[in-house]
Amino acid sequence: MELEAWLNTRNGIAHRADALAAGFSAWAIATEVRADRVRVVRRSWLYTSRCSWELYSAAAVGGRLTCVSAAKARGLWTIKDPAIHVAVARNAAVRAVPGVRLHWSRPFVPASRFELIDPVENLLSEIADCQPFENAIVVVDSALRSGMVSSSQLSRWQLRSKAFGRLVKAASQFSDSGIESLPLVRLRRRGIDMRQQVRIDGHPVDGLIGNRLVLQFDGFGPHSDPARRRRDLAQDARLMTLGYTVLRFDYYQVMYDWELVESTIVAAMAQGLHLFGTPASH
Structure with a gap:
């Protein structure tokens, strides 16, 4: 395999030492x-046009993507943050770089100097103290749901941060995405108990308040498919015939019009739609 192709299998960038270990000679590297x-950044990192700006930036300052940037790179659900978050050594002589937010911190767990993305343990510990609570909890929930970490592991981590303790206490492994994590946190803050992934009529619902108020939250991805949308609406109709009230909200409403979402839920509860009667067995 040519060096360029090999680099492209590694997100378009790798340390020179890794290339040498993979069998590419110094002459072959120089030729490319x-x-x-192939281009070089900070003398030791080899990259191609496939390399993302985020990974390039981490290599350019001699650090690793961390916090929400590392979470995004690892496929976790995040709330958009325009900055590129990069962890560097506490004694690193690094100048401020436009668009890059530097994290001068001691890593929670050791990280290889040949890696450009922080381990999940490090990125979660950084998120706790860097991001607003809601931005952080969606990432923690996503890490739990994906199996990257478990609730028992989080509870045993030796972190003294009060912010991290709040995240552990609030984290839920039942949120498929941040569109489900955010309502749980926001409703809990108001004193409303929403149970997640309750199975009704053979299917899980995103949230259930009381014994008959069902909440469904649509993200952009799977719910943009017409066939799935029709399936969701059919499920809503079945639930209504069983005596449930169903409120369905989309991504935009949860992210940018939460006041409407919350007021609608509260109005339904004020009418007793979460408690009246006994719904059909399920």
């Missing part, structure tokens, strides 16, 4: 660099 098929 002279041909401009």
Whole structure:
């Protein structure tokens, strides 16, 4: 395999030491660099046009993506943050870089100097103290749901941060995405208990308040598919015939019009739609 192709299998960037260990000679590397098929940043990192700006930025300052940037790179659910978060050593001589937020901190767990993305343990510990609570909890919930960490592991981590303790206490492994994490946190803050992933009529619902107020939250991805949308609406109709009240909200409403979402839920509860009667067995 050519060096350029090999780099592209590694997100378009790798440390020179890794390339040498993979069997590429110093001459082969120099040849690819002279041909401009491979470029060099900070003397030791080799990259191609496939390399993302985030990974390039981490290599350029001699650090690793961390916090929400590392979470995004690892496929976790995040709330958009325009900054690129990079962890560097506490004694690193690094100048401020536009668009890059530097985290001068001691890593929670050791990280290889040949890696550009923080381990999940480090990125979660950084998120706790860097991000607003809601931005952080969606990432923690996503890590739990994906199996990258477990609730028991989080509870045993030796972190003294009060912010991290709040996250552990509030975290839920039942949120499929941040669109489900945020309502749980926000309703809990108001004193409303929403149970997640309760199975009714053979299908899980995103949230259930009381014994008959069902909440469904649609994200952009799967719910943009017409067939799935029809399936969701059919499930809503079945639940209504069983005596449930169903409120369905989309991504935009949860993220940018929460006041409407919350007021609608409260109005339904004020009418007793979460408690009246006994719904059909399920």
